[in-house]
Amino acid sequence: MQRDAPDPAAGDLAERLRARGMRVTPQRELVLAAVRDLGHATPEQISESVVGVDVTTVYRTLELLEELGLVRHAHLGHGPPSYRPAEDQHIHVVCHACGAVTDAAPDAVDDLVRRLRASDGFEVDRAHFTVFGRCRACAAAEQGTSGTKPVARTMNH
Ligand SMILES: [Zn+2]
Ligand SMILES: [Zn+2]
Ligand SMILES: [Zn+2]
Numbered sequence: 001m002q003r004d005a006p007d008p009a010a011g012d013l014a015e016r017l018r019a020r021g022m023r024v025t026p027q028r029e030l031v032l033a034a035v036r037d038l039g040h041a042t043p044e045q046i047s048e049s050v051v052g053v054d055v056t057t058v059y060r061t062l063e064l065l066e067e068l069g070l071v072r073h074a075h076l077g078h079g080p081p082s083y084r085p086a087e088d089q090h091i092h093v094v095c096h097a098c099g100a101v102t103d104a105a106p107d108a109v110d111d112l113v114r115r116l117r118a119s120d121g122f123e124v125d126r127a128h129f130t131v132f133g134r135c136r137a138c139a140a141a142e143q144g145t146s147g148t149k150p151v152a153r154t155m156n157h
Contacts, residue, residue, distance in 0.1 A: 012070065013028065013029065013032055013065075013068070013070060016068040016069070016070065017068070020068075022064075027050075027053050027057055027061055028061055028064070028065070030050045030053060031046060031050060031053065031058055031061040031062065031065065032065055032070060032071070034046045034049050034050050035062075035065070035071050035083050035084065035085055036085050037049070039084060039085075039088070040076070040082045040083070040084050040101070041082065041083055041084075042079065042080040042081065042082055042083070043055055043058045043059045043062055043080055043081075043083070044080060046058050046062070046083070062083055066083075066086075069086055070085070070086055071083050071084065071085060071086055072084060072085075072086050072088075072127040072128070073128070074092050074127065074128055074129070074130055075128075075130055076092055076094050076101050076130060077094065077096075077099065086127075089106055089126075089127065090103040090104060090105065090106060091103075091104050091105075091106055091108060091109060091126055091127075091129045091130070091131065092104070092129070092130045092131070093130075093131045093133070094130055094131070094132050094133075095132075095133065095134055095135035095138055096132050096133065096134065097134050097135070097138035097142075098135060098137070098138050100135050102135075104131070106126045106127075109124065109126065109129060109131075112124065113126070
């Protein structure tokens with residue numbers, strides 16, 4: 001596994017494109033800049049912030065930027081994927097009740113990574129990894145009502 005820390009310098013995109021015999025285009029520059037500005041963004045959100053680039057081009061450009069190692073995507077729900085700069089290393093913890101997205105340290109899944117490597121030789125892709133569950137507030141709300149039938153119970157929250 002090689003780990004070349006992507007350099008967010010401006011020349012990075014041009015260099016990586018050139019290595020593949022590809023050109024720097026305004027669209028490619030703009031889409032990368034938008035990902036770096038927005039932090040987490042779906043292709044739709046990126047196309048809204050980049051004037052004059054349609055969403056199909058944004059999708060294609062994001063795929064290229066990901067191949068070049070400049071952006072990464074993760075799935076934070078059932079909708080379109082969310083893109084972020086590749087140097088932004090973390091995993092996502094998503095509440096499927098309220099939709100809250102929390103960034104967690106990649107070493108939060110060290111145990112799982114080690115176990116799967118040892119048992120199956122499987123290499124977990126941490127950047128792609130999303131943990132779904134319930135956040136503290138949603139879990140507490142559920143605990144408060146579970147086990148008992150909602151008979152004549154008033155909930156106030
Ligand atoms: Zn994916
Ligand atoms: Zn929640
Ligand atoms: Zn994130």
